[in-house]
Amino acid sequence: MSDPQVQSHGGGAGPAGTVACAKCSHPNPPGAQRCERCRGHLFIVCRDCGATNPRTGPRCHQCNRRLHRSIGEKLNPVGAKSVSMRWVFVMIAVLLLVLALWVLVQFSGLRIFD
Ligand SMILES: [Zn+2]
Ligand SMILES: [Zn+2]
Secondary structure, eight states: OOOHHHHOSOSOSSSTTOEEOTTTOOEEOTTOSBOTTTOOBOEEEOTTTOOEEETTSSBOTTTOOBSOHHHHHHHHHHHHHHHHHHHHHHHHHHHHHHHHHHHHHHHHHHHHHO
């Protein structure tokens, strides 16, 4: 009758009262601590205030603190990847240039020796 944690919105798609799994989005019955299908944890405890939040939500419903640190950490490797991708393009461009030069030398060399 009075369970504000389960009935709080932002639990993902599914019938009212069920807790959607963050991994496989399987709707679990209220009160379940782990997913019935993949056995993954449905709730995450806030490191700041200790409130229990559904894993599907990005922020704590009590103190609004970000629950998943990996979201912020995933942003940095993306920036590093774009730099490495630029280097790949440079390498490909250099390789193509060398190849073009090699072809030019081969053709001109043949003409000189002929
Ligand atoms: Zn699951
Ligand atoms: Zn919190």
